[in-house]
Amino acid sequence: MLNLRDLHARVGDREILRGLSLEVPAGEVHAIMGPNGAGKSTLSYVLTGRPGYDVTAGSAELDGVDLLGLEADERAARGLFLSFQYPLEIPGVPALTFIRSALNAQRKARGEPEVSAPEFLKRARSFAAELKMDFDMLKRPLNVGFSGGEKKRMEILQMALLSPRFMILDETDSGLDIDALRIVSEGVNALRAPERSMLVITHYQRLLDYIRPDRVHVLAAGRIVASGGPELALELERDGYDKYARAA
Amino acid sequence: MNLEEAIRLRDPARLPSRRDEDWRWTDLRGLLRAIPEPSRPLEPGDIGPGPFDGLPGDGVSIANGSGPEEIRVAGGEVRTVILRHVSRGDGAHASRLRIEVGPAARLTLLESHEGGGSGLSLLGIDMRLGTGAACERLVLSDLDAEAVAVVELEAELEPGARLGQTVLTSGARRQRFETRVRHPGQGAEVRLDGAYVLRERRHADLTSSVRHEGPDGRTDQLARGMVDDQARAVFQGRITVLEGADGADARMAHNALILSDRAEVDARPELEIFADDVACAHGATVGALDEEVLFYMRQRGLPEREARTLLVTSFLGGVIDRVEAPAAADRLRSWLLAQIGAAS
Numbered sequence: 001m002l003n004l005r006d007l008h009a010r011v012g013d014r015e016i017l018r019g020l021s022l023e024v025p026a027g028e029v030h031a032i033m034g035p036n037g038a039g040k041s042t043l044s045y046v047l048t049g050r051p052g053y054d055v056t057a058g059s060a061e062l063d064g065v066d067l068l069g070l071e072a073d074e075r076a077a078r079g080l081f082l083s084f085q086y087p088l089e090i091p092g093v094p095a096l097t098f099i100r101s102a103l104n105a106q107r108k109a110r111g112e113p114e115v116s117a118p119e120f121l122k123r124a125r126s127f128a129a130e131l132k133m134d135f136d137m138l139k140r141p142l143n144v145g146f147s148g149g150e151k152k153r154m155e156i157l158q159m160a161l162l163s164p165r166f167m168i169l170d171e172t173d174s175g176l177d178i179d180a181l182r183i184v185s186e187g188v189n190a191l192r193a194p195e196r197s198m199l200v201i202t203h204y205q206r207l208l209d210y211i212r213p214d215r216v217h218v219l220a221a222g223r224i225v226a227s228g229g230p231e232l233a234l235e236l237e238r239d240g241y242d243k244y245a246r247a248a
Numbered sequence: 249m250n251l252e253e254a255i256r257l258r259d260p261a262r263l264p265s266r267r268d269e270d271w272r273w274t275d276l277r278g279l280l281r282a283i284p285e286p287s288r289p290l291e292p293g294d295i296g297p298g299p300f301d302g303l304p305g306d307g308v309s310i311a312n313g314s315g316p317e318e319i320r321v322a323g324g325e326v327r328t329v330i331l332r333h334v335s336r337g338d339g340a341h342a343s344r345l346r347i348e349v350g351p352a353a354r355l356t357l358l359e360s361h362e363g364g365g366s367g368l369s370l371l372g373i374d375m376r377l378g379t380g381a382a383c384e385r386l387v388l389s390d391l392d393a394e395a396v397a398v399v400e401l402e403a404e405l406e407p408g409a410r411l412g413q414t415v416l417t418s419g420a421r422r423q424r425f426e427t428r429v430r431h432p433g434q435g436a437e438v439r440l441d442g443a444y445v446l447r448e449r450r451h452a453d454l455t456s457s458v459r460h461e462g463p464d465g466r467t468d469q470l471a472r473g474m475v476d477d478q479a480r481a482v483f484q485g486r487i488t489v490l491e492g493a494d495g496a497d498a499r500m501a502h503n504a505l506i507l508s509d510r511a512e513v514d515a516r517p518e519l520e521i522f523a524d525d526v527a528c529a530h531g532a533t534v535g536a537l538d539e540e541v542l543f544y545m546r547q548r549g550l551p552e553r554e555a556r557t558l559l560v561t562s563f564l565g566g567v568i569d570r571v572e573a574p575a576a577a578d579r580l581r582s583w584l585l586a587q588i589g590a591a592s
Contacts, residue, residue: 048547049546049547050543050547051539051543071546071551071552072543072546072547073546073547073549073550073551073552073555075547076546076547076548076549077549081547081548082547084544084547087544088538088540088541088544089541090541090544090545090559090562091562091563092559092562092563092565092566093558093559093562098545098548098558099548101550101554101558102545102548102549102550103549105549105550105551105554106549109549109551141562158548162548162549
């Protein structure tokens with residue numbers, strides 16, 4: 001599904017990714033853990049095509065398609081979704097209007113028919129209920145005045161409605177209390193499917209108690225320096241990142 | 249300086265210029281070497297359809313300077329007037345219109361400025377709102393790129409009167425909307441809103457002055473706009489609260505989006521307060537579209553152009569949300585959408 005080979009990327013003059021290779025097969029959930037400044041968020045922005053993040057070498061493919069040659073919105077239409085660490089506010093644009101516009105733009109790019117308003121509303125109501133969100137929130141401008149936890153739920157709601165093939169969750173647990181963490185994780189787990197994959201970026205092991213990864217990778221100084229099963233996350237929680245920071 | 253005399257006497261020395269403090273950003277004397285010949289009369293057939301066609305209301309046209317000189321709404325009457333100010337050709341013309349709205353009467357004025365050619369035009373409106381009267385003035389200006397046009401409103405309100413104004417414009421070679429209001433306080437309310445969408449080398453100037461002369465008056469002003477290419481917007485808003493006009497509530501906001509390095513916005517918001525117990529606030533922002541927000545929207549699948557249009561539409565739509573005539577507001581909204589689509 002996702003195939004990264006020897007990826008190098010810079011932001012301004014700083015090289016942040018330095019030969020990152022990673023493979024996430026269809027249906028699997030992989031976790032990326034690492035110390036602050038290791039390049040975790042940079043990786044999510046490089047994959048999603050944020051301006052200012054320049055790839056200088058290497059390749060990134062989703063289902064065999066070169067992501068790096070596509071615009072950010074084209075990558076989204078191919079099924080790539082990033083749940084932002086700090087979701088943005090969009091004044092004046094109601095959440096429902098925004099998500100429906102995005103969904104129909106993606107469908108148009110894929111040559112699929114638009115989703116009708118009633119059908120869309122029905123699905124939005126049902127996912128909002130699962131995420132224990134007040135439906136009226138969806139009529140308000142997206143994320144404006146929302147708490148950190150509400151913004152994260154809104155990210156997962158958008159993810160559910162857009163139904164992507166590859167999801168990147170960037171520090172989704174930050175700003176969530178235990179109840180919210182459980183609800184959000186259930187929302188994410190409900191999206192696990194054989195034809196879908198996820199990359200869960202997190203600093204702490206806590207989130208992985210709820211979203212169980214198939215593989216865990218350690219990112220340090222712009223490269224994957226260790227990979228293993230879920231037990232690797234427990235080891236990191238116990239011993240910290242020192243060993244890997246030195247190895248890098 | 250006096251534009252009306254300049255046109256009537258064909259004397260360019262009387263045109264307002266950058267030496268006049270209030271006109272420094274909308275210099276007409278530096279622009280026009282001579283005053284054009286008087287405009288030729290227009291036949292009714294030359295006028296064509298207008299932007300408020302199909303809405304209920306009494307049609308009134310001022311074409312190349314010719315038309316009625318007065319509109320009266322009797323006390324207690326409720327009326328909609330569709331006023332079309334149409335200019336064609338390369339001539340000059342000036343007209344004055346007096347609007348009287350009697351006590352407790354309500355006037356919805358749907359006003360359009362159309363054509364313009366490469367001429368020079370002035371429309372001056374003198375408005376009086378009687379006690380408890382209301383006027384909702386909705387202005388849509390869609391002029392030719394080479395037109396030079398000035399629209400003035402002098403409004404005098406009696407206690408309890410309400411004036412709501414929303415001006416939408418795509419500018420012209422040089423264009424100015426000037427609104428001066430004598431505000432008696434005493435329950436009278438004024439809304440002076442505007443939105444501009446300017447591109448290429450177009451210019452629009454929204455200038456207003458409100459004088460609170462009595463206690464307990466409200467003024468609320470929201471102007472928003474976007475400039476692209478080499479366009480230039482001017483916003484000058486002045487609210488004066490005179491001595492004794494205590495308890496006034498005055499709010500002013502101007503927010504502009506600049507979409508090009510060569511576009512320009514000149515803004516001068518002013519509050520002058522000589523009274524006590526006054527609630528006043530003004531805010532002004534000039535900025536570009538937020539690149540982080542744009543990336544977020546694109547990550548969700550919206551192509552850049554669509555994302556920009558959605559942001560600008562919602563930004564400017566905030567002005568139309570305040571319009572109190574729903575059917576006309578729909579027309580304003582569609583027009584704005586078409587302008588933004590063409591501009592972004």
